[in-house]
Amino acid sequence: MSKACNGADLTNCDGGATLQRAxxxxxxxxxxxxxxxxxxxxxxxxxxxxxxxxxxxxxxxxxxxxxxxxxxxxxxxxxxxxxxxxxxxxxxxxxxxxxxxxxxxxxxxxxxxxxxxxxSQREGQGGSTLSMPAMMARIDQAQTLEAFFRESARQARGITGFDRVMVYRFDDEGSGEIVAEAARSGIGSLLGLHFPAADIAAEERALYARSLFRIIADVDAAPVPVVPELDEHGRAIDLSLSSLHATTSGHIDYLKDMGVAASFSIPIVVDGRLWGLFACHHYAARLLPVERRLTAEHFAQMVASRLETRECRLALEFETGARKIVERLLTAVADNTGLPDDPAWLAEVLAGAIPADGIGVWIGGRTALTGLAPSQQQFSALIDRLNGMIAGHVFATDRVAELWPEAELNGDVAGLMAIPTSQPARDYIVFFRQEILGTVHWAGASSRPAEHDAGSHALTFHKSFRAWSELMRGRSLPFSGAQRHVAETIRVTLGAVRRLNG
The missing domain is CATH 3.30.450.20 (PAS domain)
Structure with missing residues (x-):
């Protein structure tokens, strides 16, 4: 988006200038x-x-x-x-x-x-009158992660009173997505937009994991210098933990282009890692009282704790479901020892074990291909490639084109997970995933806040989305640690079955 700082507003840190500016x-x-x-x-x-x-x-x-x-x-x-x-x-x-x-x-x-x-501001400026337990009770009632994020954004907006509150999630490489928002009517929606990792620099993400909130009260306010600018050792004061610190002029210009006059952000830290942010925008100057900032900070910590619990539960549910698939495989093999050598049967029984868009099974040159998958000829070439590069372990990539530049897999196959089922590795079960852009829903058509410089805002977000899209070309959603663990369980189980069948 821009090369300015303050990740709450989804922008770059400009080489750390904000953190060192006196x-x-x-x-x-x-x-x-x-x-x-x-x-x-x-x-x-x-x-x-x-x-x-x-x-x-x-x-x-x-x-x-x-x-x-x-x-x-x-x-x-x-x-x-x-x-x-x-x-x-x-x-x-x-x-x-x-x-x-x-x-x-x-x-x-x-x-x-x-x-x-x-x-001190002894009187709050609007905001929710609900107690923290009441707010968390509403969030706990959410049945899905999407509803959880949506209700979290609503409650955060109740606390802060900002015109727009977004839940912004980072992926493993730092790219971001707005997964929920709560906004006053008439300013459009940014829900579903994606942004490249460069929009929030690594230094700024690391800082969010250390500090608890960032605030810009008025984009038109002139920054106040700290004097002396340099100490006797030639060092500027480190303002990385400061709640007052000024931001770069580039970022201020960016906010003005969007029609945003004030911003506030709170990191969401899950299990010691920066999961994302509550990113808040207001279209008039707004100095959130300290009491409200601390309430929002506490709220974000509570949400992060609930989110960690939900993620652990979902991972456990996924592994439990996959384990049932493996148990079904073992039960069927007990009645028919020849089934593990049937590619079509394996493709059917394991299709739900790993979230994927297609599956291919190779056993001694016999194949089964379902869903989004390469052609028979391409699959055969892929198996040769796998035999030359992995040694009996589960292998996954979300960038097949980088692994195999000469391949032109049909069906927009961009990622795969290969599970060797024999020793030495020569037979495989391969799960395929499509290019990530095929799964993205972009709310770009409704992303213009009609009352605030809509044209500039739209152009800014369209530019960032195009940058993110270019980065995502030829890439799939990555395979998670839990999915790799399930794949390893399948590998070990099929290996044991084959050894027993001699």
Whole structure:
């Protein structure tokens, strides 16, 4: 899509410029202190919030601008930080007696203590009044993953009040898909759109796995520099854990082209990996109160936990179903030992064991081909190729053309899983999958938010989808770990049957 940063908006990290840029958004201020509690950096808007210019506080003790009671609270809270990625938060504290009330975030960065503060918003700006248990109960009632994602997006929109909330899922290589959305009427749908991995750089995905949310309150707000830009060692401040950090001008331009004025994103981390994001867009400036941000953060963690449970259950159900197929095979073989040498029977009995668009069986030169599969001649050439490259183990690829450039398989076959059934490997069961573009449903026709610069928005998304489509040419959906495990079970079972039959 663009070469700017903030994965919530499905864009590239621009070489990490956002993370190192010494600037913040103007809805708060920043102070950085050395281990001896002297101010070594400050944002240029400090006077707006504390009544003292940043040039007057540098190299001065923090106690000069933060009253002792508050400074003591900050010091105590810092003692619980363990590791480089923890963030501690304080709500409703004053820096001076009788002064304004701030919400504060604390973290440590390269030996500096970073204090970020913004005026407390005691009154929420809309959003759901449901309790977390009630929200999760609605999600738990979803019978399918699609319904689970859809309800999650609805509840996230209730919490944040953003015009559009999307559930954005990464695949194993970083490409993304919008699998659910909740949006106010009249702005169209982005559901089903796909985006290349380059749209959210690897550095940004790694950062999402460390940090908990990203926010852009107003695309028209001028960024505020942090001074000095470089320390005595020539280093810029690392703002990767900052909730105030400014983003690149390229990304701001991209959001404006889409008509988006504010964004907010929360990572969905499942089993230690970045599964995806809640990506939120608003068509007017919107500063989500800290309380709402933390609620959304907690909600995303709860959704991730539920999602992990559902994925494990689905994997177990798949393996249980495949095991029943194997049991059926064994039962049938007990009554007729010649069945494992019948390609047509094997193709029929194993057709549902692995999700695929076609299946081919090769036993001693006899074949059976069903569904999406190569021709007999192509299948024979494929078996020769497999015999020359695998040694009795299950083999899978989602890019047959890269494995076998000279092959021109009919039927848009793009991926395969080959299970050797004899030793040495010469007989095979092969599951075929079509090119992934044949399975994609693109909501492009309805992806234009009619009230917000629709033409520019549509062009941006069409361009990204075309880029993703080019990357997907000649590729199928990959075979999962659970599917490989089932294939290995089939290999071992058929091998044992053949040995018993001598």
């Amino acid at each position: 600037a913040i958004q103007p809805f708060g201020f920043l102070l950085a202190a050395s281990p001896d509690w002297r101010i070594v950096r400050a944002s240029a808007n400090l006077e707006e919030f504390l009544g003292v210019g940043c040039e007057h506080v540098l190299r001065q003790p923090l106690s000069g601008i933060i009253m002792s009671r508050t400074l003591h609270t900050i010091r105590n809270r810092l003692t619980v930080i363990r590791g480089p990625v923890m963030i501690e938060r304080l709500s409703g504290i004053a820096f001076a007696e009788g002064g304004p009330i701030f919400d504060v975030a604390l973290h440590c960065s390269e030996g500096e203590i970073v204090i970020e503060a913004e005026p």
